[in-house]
Amino acid sequence: MEYRKISPSLVRAYDTYLESGWEGLSSRADRQGLAGFIAPPDAAQSARVVVNLLCSENADLTDLIDVDIDEGGQRVRTATLPLDALERLSEHPHVEWISQDEHVELHLDVAAGKVGLPDYRTRTNISGKGVIIGIVDTGIDATHADFTGRVQRIWDQTVSGNGVPEGKYGREYTGSDVTKSQDTDGHGTQVAGVAAGAALPTAVLPTRRT
Known part of the structure; x- marks a missing residue:
């Protein structure tokens, strides 16, 4: 095993698996926020x-x-492998470093400052007023206070209807009917909030219409 090529957290996870099996490994992964480990289909x-x-x-x-490798020809790649193949992977002459993913957390409350958004607004005096944006995602919760009266049109492709000029499927909602469309996932609403949430200091252009 070429330990110098493997991240310390992956080495510890590997050793835990050898000593305590899947139960020990999954417990360590949960405690330390490690991602990417897949339970064995059976004991063999x-x-x-x-x-x-x-x-x-x-x-x-x-x-x-x-070892299933993304053979994109680039220096940085991803791979899926049995843990017992980690030794062979580390000893390959063309592999320089191996690490596993870690869980990430949302930090939208600090994102604006990290990318310099307040300073950009001050320098450019851009607010988004008069700009219309389109978002292709899981939908939007038009009843949310951030979007009340600001959503002009929704093409809901999850329901049956007469479609729109762009496609003869789904249903178009306009005016007060936009609240009839539902974002059952929530991702589209979150994306719209980042782009144009009226009450969010983290929104890029909070006076935009969608």
């Missing part, structure tokens, strides 16, 4: 892990059996 097979690889230029990794 190894748990799997999704890893990030740093490879040498134009590395050919096709000789690695049981």
